[in-house]
Amino acid sequence: MKLLKKKVEKDLLRRMYYQMLMARRFEEQASLLFVNGELPGTVHLYAGQEAVAVGVCSALRKDDYITSTHRPHGHAVAKGIPVKALMAELFAKTTGCCRGYGGSMHMGDIDYGMVPAIAIVGGGIPVAAGIGLAFKRLKTDRVVACFFGDGASSEGAFHEGVNMAAIWDLPVIFVCENNLYGASTHVSRVMKVDNIAERASAYGIPGVIADGMDVLSVYDATVEAVERARSGSGPTLIECKTYRFLGHSRTDPQQYRSKEEMEFWKSKDAIPRLKAWLIENEHFTAEEIDRIHEEVERELDEAVEFAKNSPSPLPEDALKNVFVGEGS
Amino acid sequence: MRKLTIVEALKEAIREEMIRDERVFCIGEDIGTPGGWGGAFTVTKGLSEEFGLDRILDTPIAETGIAGVAVGAAIGGLRPIADVQYGDFLFCMMDQLVNQAAKLTYMSGGKLCIPMVMRAPVGATTRAAQHSQSLESYFVHVPGLKVAAPCTAYDCKGLLKSAVRDDNPVLFFEHKLLYGSKGNRAEAGALSPAGDVPEEEYLIPFGKAVVRREGRDVTIVGKLLTVYRALEAAEILSKEGIEAEVIDPRTLVPFDWDTLLSSVKKTGRLVVVDEEPGNCGWASDIGAKTSEMAFDYLDAPVRRVTAIDTPVPFAPEMERYYLPNAEKIVAAVKSLT
Structure with missing residues (x-):
């Protein structure tokens, strides 16, 4: 793992490990609940990419915003939305972060700085530019981090949104999570360049590559991009090389990628890597790490209990919240 | 003013x-x-x-x-x-x-x-x-x-x-x-x-229609330019003894159903005029909902006068043919009486 350019506080390291583990265990739990038929809908699981969400959000303040995608659970955990509210949303309960109106693909809570996830590929990119425009015009030093996948970088919205953020020097950090596949299609079949970061040069902004399987690499790149954004110097595109360990969605048979490839990336799993690094560098003992695991399990169990025991919406609640002020 | x-x-x-x-x-x-x-x-x-x-x-x-x-x-x-x-x-x-x-x-x-x-x-x-x-x-x-x-x-x-x-x-x-x-x-x-337009400040709430012309025989509702086409038609009809009421909804969402329905309940007839093509359009929806909500008051089927279901043509002759106009509205009203 890379040496950090900035000294990272012990509290932050602990939170990083906790959040990455929570994001992973949340997905494993969600997957199980889906298989058992306890949750409605579909689900796009984030397992494998935790270092990206946590590395980026660790470099943000609570009042900074993020935009997210159809694969938002990890982002929501990393931005600090209570796990109970996330789990309750998966269960379509009124106590969910979107009160049962959003579900898996629209997780978010603006009170924690997360715009409800936009599940249209690339759709969040111009929106993030607009948030950046507001933060700049209102003379705040807030920034917005915009998560999107490799597939989104081929959308027209990517071009329009990144270009506008660039020409107006907006405080946006464009975070591309390159997990190599748009559903089943390999990135090499839809892109002529090797790195998405290279696309930044077309907009006259920095394009940086981070190791998306190393939370400290992502954190480091983000800290630099955030400093640039807060100081008024404009956006940065960070490409995080990462991998999703599970299928695109819950019904993906995954016959488009080899066992060897999957094993290779699993050997880079960011969570055991961070654990080893934390112990090796004497930030934490193995026992202290074990206690984080226990804490995560306990919270997750409580979240599932809370979600199961929460009330469902009434059918006619569907009529509310179409417009502002019609809500509960 | x-x-x-x-x-x-x-x-x-x-x-x-x-x-x-x-x-x-x-x-x-x-x-x-x-x-x-x-x-x-x-x-x-x-x-x-x-x-x-x-x-x-x-x-x-x-x-x-x-x-x-x-x-x-x-x-x-x-x-x-x-x-x-x-x-x-x-x-x-x-x-x-x-x-x-x-x-x-x-x-x-x-x-x-x-x-x-x-x-x-x-x-x-x-x-x-x-x-x-x-x-x-x-x-x-x-x-x-x-x-x-x-x-x-x-x-x-x-x-x-x-x-x-x-x-x-x-x-x-x-x-x-x-x-x-x-x-x-x-x-x-x-x-x-x-x-x-008065000098002093004012706001207009959404969802409040205006009756642009009062009449007892037929209600005509349009939007944007077609309100003026409806008023032209009403003028022509008036000379023939048919008094049309012309309604301008001003906002489409929310829509002022109270004003439209009370007019229809008075006149018993409705013509909806729209510059959009007719298929699955605004005029169809206004007509369908009016039929649902005020069927007992209607003395004739709701008629739509819309653009024809083609792209907008270029040649002025074709564009005129494409668009609703006063003559088409007059003909529609007469078909109801």
Whole structure:
């Protein structure tokens, strides 16, 4: 793992490990609940990419915003939305972060700085530019981090949104999570360049590559991009090389990628890597790490209990919240 | 009272709202550049001198970007007034308007609001298929969007000011033949109705229709330019002893059903006039709902007078054939009596 350019506080390291583990265990739990038929809908699981969400959000303040995608659970955990509210949303309960109106693909809570996830590929990119425009015009030093996948970088919205953020020097950090596949299609079949970061040069902004399987690499790149954004110097595109360990969605048979490839990336799993690094560098003992695991399990169990025991919406609640002020 | 064109009324509304609230700003193509157009129909002309280019913000030619940035700016605490040069270009930004602007409040369980206005000029003006469409129905169809379609200077000003203050996304449609744009942006065949606009401030609430002409025999409802076509038809009909009541809904979402239904209950007949093609359109919906809600009061089937179901043709002869007009409305009314 890379040496950090900035000294990272012990509290932050602990939170990083906790959040990455929570994001992973949340997905494993969600997957199980889906298989058992306890949750409605579909689900796009984030397992494998935790270092990206946590590395980026660790470099943000609570009042900074993020935009997210159809694969938002990890982002929501990393931005600090209570796990109970996330789990309750998966269960379509009124106590969910979107009160049962959003579900898996629209997780978010603006009170924690997360715009409800936009599940249209690339759709969040111009929106993030607009948030950046507001933060700049209102003379705040807030920034917005915009998560999107490799597939989104081929959308027209990517071009329009990144270009506008660039020409107006907006405080946006464009975070591309390159997990190599748009559903089943390999990135090499839809892109002529090797790195998405290279696309930044077309907009006259920095394009940086981070190791998306190393939370400290992502954190480091983000800290630099955030400093640039807060100081008024404009956006940065960070490409995080990462991998999703599970299928695109819950019904993906995954016959488009080899066992060897999957094993290779699993050997880079960011969570055991961070654990080893934390112990090796004497930030934490193995026992202290074990206690984080226990804490995560306990919270997750409580979240599932809370979600199961929460009330469902009434059918006619569907009529509310179409417009502002019609809500509960 | 002083008279203003619709362009002047819209400009005044924008100016007043920008003075009142620092968060209000305009975003669009060619809206601020000194020496430029001031928007395709001159609505924002001169405003950048007063407010600066940061608040009359010129964009790249990137409609998805304009709408997306407006959505984001609204989330971030501003109140954007976005515009497109021609309503037809709204189709380039449909994802942002339909999937983001209209749904984020709902998806968030009511926690997020998207206070943005999207202005769009519509209407056939011999610009052929891609610069002439009337397309309000597309947006009326989308839950979560409010839709305004005013046709007088007074209403344009009062409704635009209300739209800016609304916490929901508003599609604000303006008809090219009603603007009263001057100089090289003047339109051939324009009606350009200059109307009374008081000096003092006023707002017009959404969802309140106006009865433009009273009558006992038939109700005619239109929107934008077709309100004037309906009034022309009513004049012709009156000479033949048929008194038509003409209703201008002013906003399509929310829609003032009370005013329309009480008129229909009085006259027993309804003709809906629309510059959009008829298939699955606004006129069909108004007709269907009226039939559901006031069937017992109707003495005849609801009739629609719409554009024909083709792209907007270029040749003026064909365009005239395409569009609803007073004669077609008169014929429709007579078929009911």
